[in-house]
Amino acid sequence: MPPRRLLLRGVLTAALVAVVSPFVHVIDFFYRREAEGVKRQKIANMRDLTPGGFIYFSYPQTGDPKIDNDPFRQFVLIMTEDGQLRVYSRVCVHLWCLPSYIQTRRQLICPCHGSIYREEDGVAIEGPAAYQSYPTNALPMGKIEVDGNGDIWMVGVDGRIGYGREWHNIKPDELVRRV
Amino acid sequence: MSSNNIKNVKELVNSLWKWTVDRLERTTIVVFKFTVPKQYVSPFGYLGTLTAIVFAILGVSGAFLMFYYRPDVELAFLSVQEIQEKVPFGYIMRNIHYHASNLMVLLAVLHLYYQYFSGRYKIKNEVLWVTGVILGVLTVLEAYTGYNLIMNQRALLAVNIGMGLTYSAPLLGPTIAPIFLGGGLFDLIIRFYALHVFILPLIMLLLAVVHFPRALVIDFPIISAVVGVIFISAGLFPAELGIRFDLTRGVVEVPEWYLTAIYAFLRAGTERFTAGALLPLLFVILFLIVPFVDRSKKLSWRDRPFFTALGVASIALVAITTVWGFYVDFSKETAFDQLYIEPTLFYGLIGGVTLSSFYVTYFYLSRQKRGQRPPPTRPIVLSSRASAVLMTTLLILVAGAVAGTFYTYSINLPNHSMFYLGVAFILFGLLLHIYRHTISVEERQKGAK
């Protein structure tokens, strides 16, 4: 090809790339970023909780009941007997039923096929979820911050809701920050 | 009307028809050669066309269902219930859609295997073959997204498995899964809806344009029978509503029959991605590459022992896992135990059955000597009088079946009604067949004179 033609081709290609390049952002259209837990949301105050206490809440909250009631936004905040804070997704990693926190047993128990999760790290110790392979045998956890006023804020999610959490990598305590 | 008038009308219609056909020359439609066979030809040769016709039925019935269906987490189930229980004719519309979808998957599978065993992927048909395999995969995805829209327990089971295996896909899984899931179930259902009613069918249509061979066989008697089969199966196995998804209640569920094979693997403890995506993908890839591996000039299954044996083994594997996926041991106490499949037994048995069916077929075919083809059977020729009698009898039977359809519909037994209608369609197909048979016999006799 003569060099001049080559140059023209090059210019044309560059221009083409330039006009279509803004469409790389099209990918954003397919995600609901806010659902991936980037929001900072107040969920309770330390005064609201005593050891063994728990609060169900939805995150990220939008004010639209249809969205807020979605199972994928259901979480539970637990204060363990020794005063540790834990937030778990309430979507069972087996088949997505909603486990409840049972205070007397200090476990999360799924009503559907009886998976049982430990309160300290959300790992399934019994039932079908316990037989699933790592990392699909643990509940995703909420990342929280506790500020000077004792307000508890949820700031994100560790793990994938309805799927699992890589609990070998991040210990539950690392998900609670004092600010 | 005088005979002159009739003649004029006839001429008008004729010239209008000619005018239209002339103009159609400018469109792409003339690329297709539609053949309406004058006598019975085996439907195995044009199972693809039948699949496409069922696809059209699905398009129409599905479009009507959209009038009432609401793609919303809370309302979806209720709207399907409304269609099923309150909307006049809704029960039947939904059953047509549901059973046509099952039939489409079934026809597509039969089509695949018939073409496979008769070596049709050769003789320059590679593009047809590859698009066909892709269409088959899309058909299953289309059916999958469809039955999830009901948002009953069964739907949620399937959604859960689907999302789980997408998430566990290496590399791209965690990026792709949220595209379907969005911000939760409330997003997911609308996205599945968009896929089901628009995106997937559109891709399928475009692929079908490439996949269609230039000559299409449109055989009305068989089409009528196919419609009849949809109605009869709807009458015998009415589509169920299931139980609304309830995240506090464990139910033992089994997916639709074209997914129970995957379910069997999952229940035997196979990792999700392997069971739900990798194994099916291997299967699909096997079919995709077959035309490029099997380079012999031979077409008949008898002359290709290896590939025939491979096909038979794949049928054996699909059959055994499909049936196994359905089996639930209700003697066990918990839902989990009822569904549990002992892996060693499972893998041992499916491995054994698959391999042995391969070897038996292979050795049988490679040892056998080519026998003589059986002499062609003499076709039955009906006299004009016999056909007249037969057709009248069939007409009476059709009328009876239709009367039954109306009657059972009026006393609110829609599934009986569909059964009768199915019978009517099959009888009508038979009637049509005898009609064309008689006409062609008469024409041949005329030609002989």
Ligand code: FES
């Ligand atoms: S859904 Fe929780 S145990 Fe099955």
